[in-house]
Amino acid sequence: MAMSDNLKGAxxxxxxxxxxxxxxxxxxxxAGDLPLMQVIFLRGVLTSSLIAIAAWWMGALSFAIPPADRRLIxxxxxxxxxxxxxxxxxxxxxxxxxLTAILQALPLVVTLGAALVFGEQVGWRRMTAILAGFTGVLLIVRPGTEVFSIYSVLGVLTVLCAAVRDLVTRRLSRDVPSLTVxxxxxxxxxxxxxxxxxREDWQMPNAREASLIGGAAxxxxxxxxxxxxxxxVGEISFVAPFRYTxxxxxxxxxxxxxxxxxxxxxxxGSGIVVASGLFAFWRERRLSLPRPRVPPR
Structure with a gap:
């Protein structure tokens, strides 16, 4: 039996x-073997090279970008x-x-950001899901306890920066290839x-370290x-929830x-965040479905 587009997308x-x-x-x-910035740079160079080759091969490499999109990019x-x-x-x-559990709040933050920045309608049900998701993040981070650390705060800041990235992406023209961005x-x-x-003392990666950087790229x-x-391939409202895997x-x-x-x-906390995100996806999908027409009396 052939697999549906939604299942392929999932x-x-x-x-x-x-x-x-x-x-x-x-x-x-x-961690503990190579300086972080060296790892970021080496992985970035390899990733950029591979993406450029893939974009060129797929015909998705274009630098003819409108001025408004350049600012957004x-x-x-x-x-x-x-x-x-x-x-x-x-x-x-x-x-x-x-850290990954904290990042699962990203779709909720994007939904809230779209309401605040773009004026998109968010009903009380999805707003409740967003608040519940934030409560789940607090259970993971636990400020004021011995579990809390500055690195948990960095995880939350990651979500905020990623939300800005995704909100800006929504405003890009459809003509701009995704791989170019x-x-x-x-x-x-x-x-x-x-x-x-x-500011760091870089060092020559050994075979193991080079393999890990190359594998990451x-x-x-x-x-x-x-x-x-x-x-x-699939409907976004069906496919997107599978990001929680x-x-x-x-x-x-x-x-x-x-x-x-x-x-x-x-x-x-992770369960609350995931459940809140799934509910928000489900609610958004339900609201996007066409309403049945009521026959005249």
């Missing part, structure tokens, strides 16, 4: 989330570079499952690593390509690779 989305998460595993495995690059710095700094110092973003992140890395490329295909991959990888296992409150 499979591609799960593949993309696994790719992004396993990339994080590769980077975290380098510049804002997107700054937001993405900041998000990368916050996220990877936190990743070096906190459990990968906890992704290429500019990857270059911006690499440049961040180069500039901030001037390949995983990021694969994740970018599959998430673009996922959004083009990345949290499952992070929990399993954290346990197997780093011996990390979330505590009870992190489980509870």
């Amino acid at each position: 499979g591609l989305m799960m593949t993309a989330m696994a790719g992004f998460t396993l990339n994080d595993v590769c980077i975290k495995a380098l 510049a804002i997107r690059c700054v937001a993405e570079a900041a998000a990368a710095w916050f996220f990877l700094t936190a990743l070096y110092h906190m459990p990968i499952a906890n 992704t290429l500019f973003t990857a270059i911006a992140v690499a440049m961040l690593g180069l500039v901030l890395g001037l 390949l995983l990021v490329l694969g994740a970018y390509l599959t998430i673009i295909m996922a959004m083009r 990345g949290l499952l991959v992070a929990i399993v990888a954290g346990l197997i690779v780093f011996g990390e296992f979330p505590d009870l409150l992190t489980w509870v």
